Amino acid sequence: MTLDTLSGWARRLQAGEISSRELTELYLDRIERLDPDINSFVTVTREQALAAADAADQRLARGERAPLLGLPVAQKDIFCTRGVRTSCGSRMLDAFVAPYDASVVERMNAAGAVMLGKTNMDEFAMGSSNETSHYGPVLNPWDPERVPGGSSGGSAAAVAARLVPAATGTDTGGSIRQPAAFCGVTGLKPTYGRVSRYGMIAFASSLDQGGPMAASAEDCALMLNAMAGFDSRDSTSLERPDEDFTAGLDRDLKGLRIGLPREYFGDGLHADVRRAVQDALAVLRERGAEPVEISLPNSDLSVPAYYVVAPAECSSNLARYDGVRFGHRCNDPRDLMDLYTRSRAEGFGAEVKRRIMIGTYVLSAGYYDAYYLKAQKVRRLIAEDFRRAFEQVDVIAGPTTPELPFRLGEKSADPVRMYLSDIYTIAANLAGLPGLSMPAGTIGSLPVGLQLIGNYFDEGRLLNVAHQFQQETGWHQRMPAAFA
Amino acid sequence: MEWETVIGLEVHAQLNTVSKIFSGAATAYGAEPNRQACAVDLGLPGVLPVLNEAVVRKAVMLGLALDAQIAPRSVFARKNYFYPDLPKGYQISQFELPIVARGHLEIELDDGSRKRIGVTRAHLEEDAGKSVHEGFGTMTGIDLNRAGTPLVEIVSEPELGSAREAVAYMKKLHALVRYLDICDGNMQEGSFRCDANVSVRPVGQSSFGIRTEIKNLNSFRFVERAINFEVERQIDLIESGGTVVQETRLFDPDRDETRPMRSKEEANDYRYFPDPDLLPVAVHAEDIEAIRAGMPELPDAKRERFARDYGLSPYDAGTLTATRELADYYEALVAACGAPKLAANWMMGDFTAALNRSELEVARSPVTPAALAQLLTRIRDETISGKIAKEVFDAMWAGEGDADAIIAGRGLKQITDTGAIDRIIDDVIAANPVQLEQYRAGKDKLLGFFVGQVMKKTQGKANPAQVNERLRARLSGD
Numbered sequence: 001m002t003l004d005t006l007s008g009w010a011r012r013l014q015a016g017e018i019s020s021r022e023l024t025e026l027y028l029d030r031i032e033r034l035d036p037d038i039n040s041f042v043t044v045t046r047e048q049a050l051a052a053a054d055a056a057d058q059r060l061a062r063g064e065r066a067p068l069l070g071l072p073v074a075q076k077d078i079f080c081t082r083g084v085r086t087s088c089g090s091r092m093l094d095a096f097v098a099p100y101d102a103s104v105v106e107r108m109n110a111a112g113a114v115m116l117g118k119t120n121m122d123e124f125a126m127g128s129s130n131e132t133s134h135y136g137p138v139l140n141p142w143d144p145e146r147v148p149g150g151s152s153g154g155s156a157a158a159v160a161a162r163l164v165p166a167a168t169g170t171d172t173g174g175s176i177r178q179p180a181a182f183c184g185v186t187g188l189k190p191t192y193g194r195v196s197r198y199g200m201i202a203f204a205s206s207l208d209q210g211g212p213m214a215a216s217a218e219d220c221a222l223m224l225n226a227m228a229g230f231d232s233r234d235s236t237s238l239e240r241p242d243e244d245f246t247a248g249l250d251r252d253l254k255g256l257r258i259g260l261p262r263e264y265f266g267d268g269l270h271a272d273v274r275r276a277v278q279d280a281l282a283v284l285r286e287r288g289a290e291p292v293e294i295s296l297p298n299s300d301l302s303v304p305a306y307y308v309v310a311p312a313e314c315s316s317n318l319a320r321y322d323g324v325r326f327g328h329r330c331n332d333p334r335d336l337m338d339l340y341t342r343s344r345a346e347g348f349g350a351e352v353k354r355r356i357m358i359g360t361y362v363l364s365a366g367y368y369d370a371y372y373l374k375a376q377k378v379r380r381l382i383a384e385d386f387r388r389a390f391e392q393v394d395v396i397a398g399p400t401t402p403e404l405p406f407r408l409g410e411k412s413a414d415p416v417r418m419y420l421s422d423i424y425t426i427a428a429n430l431a432g433l434p435g436l437s438m439p440a441g442t443i444g445s446l447p448v449g450l451q452l453i454g455n456y457f458d459e460g461r462l463l464n465v466a467h468q469f470q471q472e473t474g475w476h477q478r479m480p481a482a483f484a
Numbered sequence: 485m486e487w488e489t490v491i492g493l494e495v496h497a498q499l500n501t502v503s504k505i506f507s508g509a510a511t512a513y514g515a516e517p518n519r520q521a522c523a524v525d526l527g528l529p530g531v532l533p534v535l536n537e538a539v540v541r542k543a544v545m546l547g548l549a550l551d552a553q554i555a556p557r558s559v560f561a562r563k564n565y566f567y568p569d570l571p572k573g574y575q576i577s578q579f580e581l582p583i584v585a586r587g588h589l590e591i592e593l594d595d596g597s598r599k600r601i602g603v604t605r606a607h608l609e610e611d612a613g614k615s616v617h618e619g620f621g622t623m624t625g626i627d628l629n630r631a632g633t634p635l636v637e638i639v640s641e642p643e644l645g646s647a648r649e650a651v652a653y654m655k656k657l658h659a660l661v662r663y664l665d666i667c668d669g670n671m672q673e674g675s676f677r678c679d680a681n682v683s684v685r686p687v688g689q690s691s692f693g694i695r696t697e698i699k700n701l702n703s704f705r706f707v708e709r710a711i712n713f714e715v716e717r718q719i720d721l722i723e724s725g726g727t728v729v730q731e732t733r734l735f736d737p738d739r740d741e742t743r744p745m746r747s748k749e750e751a752n753d754y755r756y757f758p759d760p761d762l763l764p765v766a767v768h769a770e771d772i773e774a775i776r777a778g779m780p781e782l783p784d785a786k787r788e789r790f791a792r793d794y795g796l797s798p799y800d801a802g803t804l805t806a807t808r809e810l811a812d813y814y815e816a817l818v819a820a821c822g823a824p825k826l827a828a829n830w831m832m833g834d835f836t837a838a839l840n841r842s843e844l845e846v847a848r849s850p851v852t853p854a855a856l857a858q859l860l861t862r863i864r865d866e867t868i869s870g871k872i873a874k875e876v877f878d879a880m881w882a883g884e885g886d887a888d889a890i891i892a893g894r895g896l897k898q899i900t901d902t903g904a905i906d907r908i909i910d911d912v913i914a915a916n917p918v919q920l921e922q923y924r925a926g927k928d929k930l931l932g933f934f935v936g937q938v939m940k941k942t943q944g945k946a947n948p949a950q951v952n953e954r955l956r957a958r959l960s961g962d
Contacts, residue, residue: 080530093529100523102530199530206760234532235762313760316562319573320527324626327529340566363564363755372757 006071006165006219013060013070020060020070024053024114027072031116031163034483038139040158042077043085044117052114059112067226069112074167076155077118078125079105080199088201089121089133092321092328092347102199103231104168104210111226116164120154123349124318125175125203127151128421131412132351140182141480142445146405149179155213156183161483166214166223170200172207173306174425177437180213181400181449184439186466186476187213188220191456192432193238196231202317204310207429216476217438217466221245224459240457248460249467254288256465259393263299264424270403276448277399280440283472284465292393296385301378302427303419308362308375315359321347354415383431390455395465399424400437400449428453436462439475485723486687489715491650491680492642495657496635497667498611498675499542505610505634506533506576513673517616521628527571532761539634540765542666543583543608544775546636549660549782550603552587554772560762564755569613569626579756582607583765590784591652592802601653602641611635642681642692647711651704654678659783663808677702682714683728694728698735698742710735714742786811794824803832809846813853820857823864830860834874838881851880859887872896872944899946902954908946909958912937923959931955
């Protein structure tokens with residue numbers, strides 16, 4: 001059977017051309033056969049998936065309709081799933097079985113989704129290459145010597161290899177968009193507050209946002225319909241009327257003003273990536289969009305500000321992993337201090353420790369004003385840059401990443417070079433804006449991502465632009481040969 | 485050298501909400517360990533806090549009662565430190581922008597004068613859990629039932645000059661939170677407790693001495709004893725050439741002393757920063773007015789009204805308004821019997837004594853205001869004397885029925901028939917010729933003897949005023 005998209009499968013399920021059980025088995029078999037090549041899953045929940053598929057088939061037989069009814073999906077292992085291990089890519093939570101479902105999981109289950117398993121990720125979502133996972137790196141399906149990006153590398157690689165039609169991701173500084181670009185899939189980070197963070201293990205609370213990753217914009221829209229919505233259990237969740245994100249996909253792009261920030265096309269940008277992005281922009285222009293050169297003058301401050309705010313919040317968020325109530329506990333602690341220090345030393349990996357230490361430092365008495373407060377001011381400047389830009393343009397476009405997927409180990413020894421991989425994505429998190437990455441071309445066999453940044457709550461527009469692009473081009477339909 | 489004491493109190497009052505400050509778990513006291521701790525209280529991965537609105541309303545009430553500023557925008561911050569009974573590794577508290585700032589409270593000093601004590605701030609925070617050391621061998625148990633219980637921490641200016649003043653302030657605050665019904669005030673269960681910052685300085689010196697902080701004082705008596713001990717300790721130390729070390733101390737009530745707990749040098753850098761999981765709390769002017777409109781009458785206003793409307797002395801008015809329950813009882817009693825002064829005397833006398841004897845709160849009194857009013861009415865209409873009324877009251881307290889039933893059942897109705905009283909008087913005079921002679925010879929004091937004899941014969945049922953008047957006439961031979 002030929003592999004279809006999430007939306008395609010939805011139509012075929014409803015037409016009765018295939019059952020959810022058959023579909024679920026199809027993908028479970030692919031995972032079993034192909035995932036050893038890329039290590040994109042941490043946990044596969046075969047039995048539960050088949051039971052959920054049978055339940056979905058019964059609902060379908062009764063004529064019920066739900067947005068994801070019977071459709072196989074994967075959850076990033078940062079979302080708590082009741083009764084299923086939720087590791088967050090860390091030894092610390094290797095044995096942690098969540099007693100409750102994250103709001104996103106609850107919503108997707110209610111929408112009829114069939115969860116196949118939990119995807120691999122950088123430890124506690126801290127990383128841009130998926131190399132910090134306790135479960136080993138995910139390999140890029142387009143080239144197994146290269147990284148899939150991170151932190152949602154497992155979800156991106158699984159979707160790219162068609163081991164699952166769609167998966168969830170989370171994005172704190174680019175963790176959905178950068179791996180989407182590296183793996184050649186479509187990924188959307190919604191407006192901060194769109195998708196509930198309840199049950200999504202916190203990295204940096206003021207930046208974290210869950211979102212969909214799939215083969216196409218249309219599939220992301222379908223996923224977002226199920227994921228988004230107000231949640232009283234998350235105080236930062238926004239009360240908005242329900243929206244159908246698939247409704248505006250077919251609008252044409254005539255007169256759409258696309259802002260091209262000159263700072264996103266500067267020196268650090270790989271020449272081939274630049275060319276691919278410009279070719280993609282030409283396609284949008286042919287469909288009626290008008291490019292407008294803009295400036296986001298404080299762009300160069302986003303990485304430094306991010307690496308103050310995110311570690312500060314993570315140093316506090318990860319304090320609960322102390323070996324007392326859950327998570328890893330060292331053997332035979334001598335006393336309380338020994339319990340704390342050894343449990344945390346053993347449970348956390350190097351990158352997590354580095355960020356906890358940076359965060360602890362920047363919040364310390366005497367440094368708080370110089371780092372944390374200053375970074376918060378920079379955040380406001382960056383948000384202000386965008387506010388002004390959106391007075392002139394409808395969406396902002398540019399490269400998702402400055403370069404192609406890099407080789408495993410290439411940047412592991414140089415954290416700062418690694419951090420610069422997110423140079424174009426971080427600003428949207430600092431400002432709370434929605435951002436999308438979609439495949440826009442290739443260099444050799446490797447995919448290149450085009451990033452779209454929208455105004456607050458303009459996810460519909462981003463998906464519309466991406467969908468229109470995907471009507472014209474076939475980049476999103478490409479599949480790595482080894483996984484066809 | 486003459487020494488002056490400087491005390492500031494940090495009072496922690498547990499707000500009496502049904503659920504916790506950031507979760508839906510119940511706050512009730514005394515459940516099995518960890519039965520009232522939900523995923524949020526346990527700090528499980530992925531959980532988020534959601535502010536309980538009732539907590540904000542209660543804090544605003546407190547702020548209004550302290551005549552303080554209510555912050556239009558206050559912010560929850562994380563206070564980061566590791567402790568086994570602190571599940572998240574941080575306590576959600578308020579730091580830079582507390583909900584209440586700059587209020588004051590007036591206390592009454594021993595000499596009857598009044599002193600205004602500044603309240604620096606009052607902020608909201610969550611309580612931690614409890615470490616349990618008994619029954620786990622070399623291990624420690626953790627009970628998180630209390631984790632997430634809403635607290636308001638009320639910080640005074642260092643303006644209290646003695647242990648007595650500190651106690652007066654704490655009592656005043658205690659009455660206030662109970663009047664407002666924002667805290668049950670139960671000190672044994674820790675619902676109302678304080679830390680005392682204590683220092684001494686030579687009289688006349690304007691800078692403060694080095695202070696120590698005595699933690700977790702949960703009774704008025706302990707506050708007084710701990711501060712007195714600490715003041716004496718500091719003075720002795722300085723006078724013998726030593727210096728006070730800034731430190732946290734614990735009061736040991738069994739040995740009546742304070743002991744160092746941990747020194748401030750080892751204190752944590754709490755790395756406060758605004759909690760990104762919670763939005764700033766906005767309190768609008770119209771919210772404040774709505775809360776103000778729903779506030780009960782406060783102790784000071786009630787005391788003044790009692791003095792004015794019921795003609796009570798300031799002392800009596802103060803005593804009867806010391807707690808909201810006592811004041812409510814008094815008002816119900818006056819409404820039913822119409823005798824404010826008599827009611828006040830009875831409440832501060834026999835009623836309070838009976839409560840103390842039975843170790844009961846006003847609300848649990850077996851004698852209702854209506855029942856007591858009936859008794860007082862029988863005194864006023866001279867059915868019984870005040871003395872007999874005490875006997876009737878004791879019977880009422882013991883559950884023997886209402887006043888009228890007891891008076892009738894025990895035959896306690898006062899004898900007011902003049903003829904009957906005269907006959908008894910004549911019998912008494914006839915039986916005591918020696919005393920009669922002495923009285924007539926000028927020993928006036930013997931009138932009491934005759935009254936006593938008459939009352940004895942009537943088993944106290946004769947009207948004392950009437951007996952006096954008739955006896956005087958008969959003894960003089962009129």
